[in-house]
Amino acid sequence: MKYKNLKTTLSLALICGAMQLNAQTIKVEDAANLLKAKQGSVVLLNDFFAVKPADIKYEKMVLPGPQFIISDDPEYIRIPEAIALQENVQPGSVRLYVYNVNGVKEPVKIDRKITAVIKNTGKKKMHIRMLKYSSQKPSANYFQIGKQGLSDYFASNGSDEIRVVEPGAAIAIDEKLERNVVKYDELTHGFYDFVIDQPGQISIIQTDLKTSGPVALSRIKTVIPTGHKNAGRGLFGVSNYKITAVDVLDTKNGAAEFIVADGVKDPWVKGIEGTSGKESTLAGNYGVIYDMELKWKSTDGKGLALVTWNSRSADNQWCNGMAATMIVSKGKFKEGIIQLPNDRLVTKAAPEAILVQVFPPAKNGEEQTIKLTYSPPGASCLPTPLVFIPVDMDKLK
Structure with a gap:
C-alpha cells in the first residue's frame, strides 16, 4: 500500500x-x-x-465496529514458507484485511499460496459466519485489485452458511485463497467481516501450492518480524x-x-x-x-x-x-x-x-x-x- x-x-x-x-x-x-x-x-x-x-x-x-486486523507488513513476503501475521481475537465480529505479495525471488522466483487461517483456541466448537466478503484473483495490477476489492466489499451481503471449527482445529477463512496460484510480485487481496463465538487465532501464511493453510500452520513455528515499512500489521482499536x-x-x-x-x-x-x-x-x-x-x-x-x-x-x-x-x-x-x-x-x-x-x-x-x-x-x-x-x-x- x-x-x-x-x-x-x-x-x-x-x-x-x-x-x-x-x-x-x-x-x-x-x-x-x-x-x-x-x-x-x-x-x-x-x-x-x-x-x-x-x-x-x-x-x-x-x-462501534469489529476487531480489526490488517496484514500488510511485510507487504512482500520473501520467505517461501512463513507466517506473515498472527493475532488473537475474541468472540464477536472481526474485520480482516489481507494485503500481501509473493516476494520470493531467491534463489529463483516461484509460485506460492498466500492464505488466511483461523484456529479455534477455545474449549467449545467455534461457529463462524461471513458478514461481508471480498476476494480478488491475485494480480500485479494493484490499482485494479484495490478498487474492485472495495467495490465487492461494499456490495457484499455475506453468507448464511455457518462453518464449525473443533477446539484446537483450524480452517481456511477463504477457500478461494487456498486455490489461488500467486506468482512472483502478485498481490493477494482479501477483505472480510465475520463473526465467531469462540476465541481464535488468525494467521496469514505463505506456503507451497500443494499444502493447505491449516497443515502449513501446524508445521511453521515462527512469525516474520514486523519491519514497520508498510501500512501496518496488527490488531487495531478503530x-x-x-x-x-x-x-x-x-x-x-x-x-x-x-x-x-x-x-x-x-x-x-x-x-x-x-x-x-x-x-x-x-x-x-x-x-x-x-x-x-x-x-x-x-x-x-x-x-x-x-x-x-x-x-x-x-x-x-x-x-x-x-x-x-x-x-x-x-x-x-x-x-x-x-x-x-x-x-x-x-x-x-x-x-x-x-x-x-x-x-x-x-x-x-x-x-x-x-x-x-x-x-x-x-x-x-x-x-x-x-x-x-x-x-x-x-x-x-
Whole structure:
C-alpha cells in the first residue's frame, strides 16, 4: 500500500475568462464539462487545483465496529514458507484485511499460496459466519485489485452458511485463497467481516501450492518480524468512523473539500502487533470505514459537483496513479457504489479529476444532506480529497 503525509504547497493563480466561485474559480467550459460528464469519468479542470479549496471542518466519532486486523507488513513476503501475521481475537465480529505479495525471488522466483487461517483456541466448537466478503484473483495490477476489492466489499451481503471449527482445529477463512496460484510480485487481496463465538487465532501464511493453510500452520513455528515499512500489521482499536461536517456548506462560499486519512488532520489509528506485543501504527487507515455526512444549501441557486483527484502525483513514482471506490448518496445520478474512475484504470495528475456525483439545488433553497461511505483505497497514495465545487446548473446546460 502507498501512503505519504500531505506536505505540498499550492500556489495561487489568476484564471482569465472564468466564472467566479468566491475563493476559487473554475473555467466556464470546465464546469460545463462536469455537468455533461458521466458519473465516474475523468474530466479535465484546467488550473482549478492551483488554488486549494477551503477545508470542511468536521467532527470525528469512533463507531462501534469489529476487531480489526490488517496484514500488510511485510507487504512482500520473501520467505517461501512463513507466517506473515498472527493475532488473537475474541468472540464477536472481526474485520480482516489481507494485503500481501509473493516476494520470493531467491534463489529463483516461484509460485506460492498466500492464505488466511483461523484456529479455534477455545474449549467449545467455534461457529463462524461471513458478514461481508471480498476476494480478488491475485494480480500485479494493484490499482485494479484495490478498487474492485472495495467495490465487492461494499456490495457484499455475506453468507448464511455457518462453518464449525473443533477446539484446537483450524480452517481456511477463504477457500478461494487456498486455490489461488500467486506468482512472483502478485498481490493477494482479501477483505472480510465475520463473526465467531469462540476465541481464535488468525494467521496469514505463505506456503507451497500443494499444502493447505491449516497443515502449513501446524508445521511453521515462527512469525516474520514486523519491519514497520508498510501500512501496518496488527490488531487495531478503530474500524469505523463517523465524520460529520460542523457547518452547513453554502454554495455562495465557493469550493470546499473533505480531507480524511492524511495522517495529520485525521491521524493514523493505533493498535498492537501481537507477536512482539508492541504498539503498531496503521499508516493510511486502510480498511477503516468512514461514514461521512454533510449538510448543504444553495443561497445562490447553484448545485454542487463532487470530484476527487490524485493530489499526490508529484511526490514520487509510487503516487503516479490513483483509483478508489465509494458509496455516494443520490444526486443527478442514482445512489450507490461507484468505482473511481470507471472509464479507465486510474487518474494520474491535475488537471484530471473524477466526477463522483452532481447534487442539484433544492427548489426552495432548503438544506439537503449528502452521505458518503469511504475507505482509503489500497495501492493509492493518500489523501484522496473529496472536493465540492459550486456549479451553475441553469447557465451551463
